[in-house]
Amino acid sequence: MSNAAENLAPQPYAAELIELNNVEKQLGELRAKYGTVPDYATKEGYAAGKKAIQALTKMRTGTDKARLAITQPHRDFVAQVNERAKGLIAEVEKLEKPHRNAKQAVDEAEERKRQERIASLREKLSKEVTSYLDTAAGLGSTALADLIDAAEGIDTEGYYDITSEAEDEKARVLRQLRDMHAQALQREQLAAQQEEIERQKAEMARMQAAMAPAAPAEPAEPTVPAEPAKPREVVTAGGTVFGFDDESPWDEALADLIGLGIDVSAAECVLEAISNGDVRHVTLNATTGE
Numbered sequence: 001m002s003n004a005a006e007n008l009a010p011q012p013y014a015a016e017l018i019e020l021n022n023v024e025k026q027l028g029e030l031r032a033k034y035g036t037v038p039d040y041a042t043k044e045g046y047a048a049g050k051k052a053i054q055a056l057t058k059m060r061t062g063t064d065k066a067r068l069a070i071t072q073p074h075r076d077f078v079a080q081v082n083e084r085a086k087g088l089i090a091e092v093e094k095l096e097k098p099h100r101n102a103k104q105a106v107d108e109a110e111e112r113k114r115q116e117r118i119a120s121l122r123e124k125l126s127k128e129v130t131s132y133l134d135t136a137a138g139l140g141s142t143a144l145a146d147l148i149d150a151a152e153g154i155d156t157e158g159y160y161d162i163t164s165e166a167e168d169e170k171a172r173v174l175r176q177l178r179d180m181h182a183q184a185l186q187r188e189q190l191a192a193q194q195e196e197i198e199r200q201k202a203e204m205a206r207m208q209a210a211m212a213p214a215a216p217a218e219p220a221e222p223t224v225p226a227e228p229a230k231p232r233e234v235v236t237a238g239g240t241v242f243g244f245d246d247e248s249p250w251d252e253a254l255a256d257l258i259g260l261g262i263d264v265s266a267a268e269c270v271l272e273a274i275s276n277g278d279v280r281h282v283t284l285n286a287t288t289g290e
Helices: 015-034 043-136 141-152 157-211 250-259 264-276
Strands: 233-237 240-244 281-284
Touching: 015 043, 043 141, 043 157, 141 157, 250 264
Parallel strands: 233 281
Antiparallel strands: 233 240
16 A cells, blocks of 8 residues: 555645654554454453553554644644734724715615505505405495406506515405305305295295185174264244254354344343353243343
8 A cells, every 4th residue: 555645746844744644654554453353351352452552542642742743833823814814804894894884874775765665565555456355345246246357457567566465465355355256146046045935935825815715704783873962052932943052153143143133232141141051941032032
């Protein structure tokens, strides 16, 4: 097996790798000598194993020390590079930060405008698309079908930043409108069926009533003739009878008495007496008027 170190191209670190090359050369011997683990359960195997551990441990720790020794100068150099670069980076950041702050202010202002624009577009979306669901509440199937046709014609190209959101909302509204239309159709069909059932019931009842025999009419109760009204007062004069009741006009009775030759004042006294119930019968002399 060729030594890997011999195949390395000449480099500035060749001297530093000498110790590692020596370790690599010894690996073959170490594998041959300690590659097989002895039986530690036996006295001889246990002793041989201890020697193997000591030799391998010494080789391992020696190799690690060589690594540290070889890399120490380089690690010091790396530390110097890191420290110097850190200072330079800080100086560059002092120049960079104002630019970043100015850019950030503009970016944030643009983002605020964008968010305001999106909020306005979403409000427009609610009024122009989502509001179809509010309009649909309580409508019948015919009106819902017209509303679906209108919703299908919604143009979502004017929503810019939220075009995708507008398309999704339009699809959602259409799905819900179609569900509402199907439910309205079902309700109307059930109502029509119920109405037809009620109509058939009413028609059946009418036919049954028409076919039933008519009940005999009950005899009417005999009516008692009303007694004729009796005149309250009667005035006779020479065999002529004059009467008036509550329904006779006062003036007519007064004229009758005056026509019999009674003066006005006497006629009024007679009528007053009759009206008060003081006189039930009066006889007048047609010749003298008394």
